[in-house]
Amino acid sequence: MQQPSTTEQGFQVESFFAERMKNTPRSFIREILKVAVSEEIISFAGGLPNPEIFPMEAIREAAVRVLGQRGREALQYSNSEGYLPLRRYISHWYHENAGMEVSPEDILITSGSQQGLDLIGKVVINPGDRIIIEEPGYLGAIQAFSLYQPQFIPVPLKTTGMDLEVLDRELNSGNPRMMYLIPDFQNPSGISYSREVREQIAERIRGKNILLAEDTPYSDIRFSGERAPGFYPMLPEQTILLGTFSKTVVPGFRLGWIVARKELMDKLIIAKQAADLHTNIFTQQLLYDYLINNDIKSHIHLISNLYGRQCHAMLEALKTYFPKDVQYTVPKGGMFLWVTLPEGQSSLELFNRALEHKVAFVPGNPFYVDGSKHRSTLRLNFSCSDEATIFEGVRRIAGVLG
């Protein structure tokens, strides 16, 4: 075929970009992960589940069963709502494990819960809308929502959840359209909302024109403490609940879900259809087959125990090697903990020194929407390193502390 010469000129590629693309934060973490990917570096920077615990054999068996038994239907176009047996399974899971009544009709399968965040942004956010988020906040949500050009209202986290005084102030000054939070083992801080803070927040927004997006990626990965009530049962009409199989089964399938009531769900389905028609139906069926043919509760127990031991090792190492004026959270689940250096110390500078000693973490900066203000915090991931490596890594960081 001919290759006509490219004589285009006179146009500027920048002119192709929509306004919304000018607000996109650079992916700071992507850059850090690129630096930290070398074999010899001990990395607490990632946010990956531990692949050692992936149920490889069970997934292989499920793949063979689905392709053998369900056949061509597993590979054809499918509906936007998602595979009904999988939605029924999730409904049943909520009933059995959280005492929550969620109809399969109120569940939409998404391509990872990141897509859930994007769909919510698309359906809900007008440019300029005030969106309350946690500070420090989850980067994936900040990135997804940013493209719909909201005004972020960060509310600082205490160890029991959002700072209610700041929340009150923000609720009273202007009309927030949405509020986004991760009540269990929050990313990046590792904290969980106490029952009291949950009830206080629900009380404050009940009946107001504020949508609550409750993200629960880590909720089943608990290694101590008791499950507290979720927001969805407290505020079913104004809560969108997000869940995912990325932490309890595998992330590579990109399978998550959204729970929302009918009027919201109708709009979310329209947005879903426009976004990718439907989520990969083969892996939806594969996952469903895996879930009904394996003891998933035992598997989650295994993951929770493993991460619990790794978290414990990290806390022990921090106690052993870090000076007393360094503070850190004590997670009861999830994959992360959060370190606060003494006032004035820069975690970005610490990152650079640590990298010279072949250990990496994520400096706090990207988790604040005003990235430059807070610099004495950092996120440590404990799910992907064994206990000896955790001790050695923390020792190295301690060695370069200012």
Place this chain on the structure above:
Amino acid sequence: MQQPSTTEQGFQVESFFAERMKNTPRSFIREILKVAVSEEIISFAGGLPNPEIFPMEAIREAAVRVLGQRGREALQYSNSEGYLPLRRYISHWYHENAGMEVSPEDILITSGSQQGLDLIGKVVINPGDRIIIEEPGYLGAIQAFSLYQPQFIPVPLKTTGMDLEVLDRELNSGNPRMMYLIPDFQNPSGISYSREVREQIAERIRGKNILLAEDTPYSDIRFSGERAPGFYPMLPEQTILLGTFSKTVVPGFRLGWIVARKELMDKLIIAKQAADLHTNIFTQQLLYDYLINNDIKSHIHLISNLYGRQCHAMLEALKTYFPKDVQYTVPKGGMFLWVTLPEGQSSLELFNRALEHKVAFVPGNPFYVDGSKHRSTLRLNFSCSDEATIFEGVRRIAGVLG
């Protein structure tokens, strides 16, 4: 867990919806497909590849190999750009089969080409932007772009491509931001752009601030005629090229791709990351394994021959049963043909009568952005019915023609 009473009141769920959701077209086709799903109805309404030809056994073998050999990496989080060997394969395919040089760095794997359309809309379209589309136009693109609130400028199709006179008028009146077209075996019309029309269009927009989105879902499913040059080689700096494996392998994996040059690609990757982090890596690896271990050219040949026979049967049936004043296109590939009834006849009324005789198609209305204006056209799909069924279905439609 307690179930607090839902005492929410005072808010209105409609107030949660962003402005952009008010423009969403109802999915007319979804409604029709629901009606036409019964076993006893002969349906030319769908747009599905023929599942009889899905390579079930080869896909099962690939699944087992990937889960056995590549292991945990196939199930972990992955990068937003997509699986590099798969991107290299696509690059090589373009070189071998279309004489096109496309670097793997210029290829982004998407969750079906529907996601490609959504990402393009997100990166490119500001509310109110003028977007040139074909009339009749592809519904998936209209739906995806609609959520970014453009002003659609439909340009009528002739049997050789867009009407150049109308295109000239639209190019001269105001500044279109983007132009979207399917040059080969267009959906819904089945027409292909002639070489001359392609060159004329490229000539008109070269160097202007107009981005061209060239969608090629059916391009490899050709059963007669010669491949004409694509737009991307003619205008590489201002073209975004979309491709998919949905028609050549299987749709259920939701695997497509976008080709774009660096500056555009950088923004598309940011949007991709915000949309779903990355596409299902297990099926990316599975598809790649399938592609390198099977004779994909023979498989595509098989599909093209099958659809060619089915298309031929439909044309023969139309010639046999339809009155001479009904016009229809003669596709050289793809899955659809387009029927124009004599002036004044309503295809929506015909649809209702046809359904009583247990045969379905898609009335033309949804393929026009002004749905009410054109009503004497309809789309027939031939990829999913055998030749005898096609004859019987066309006979039944002919029986209820006005």
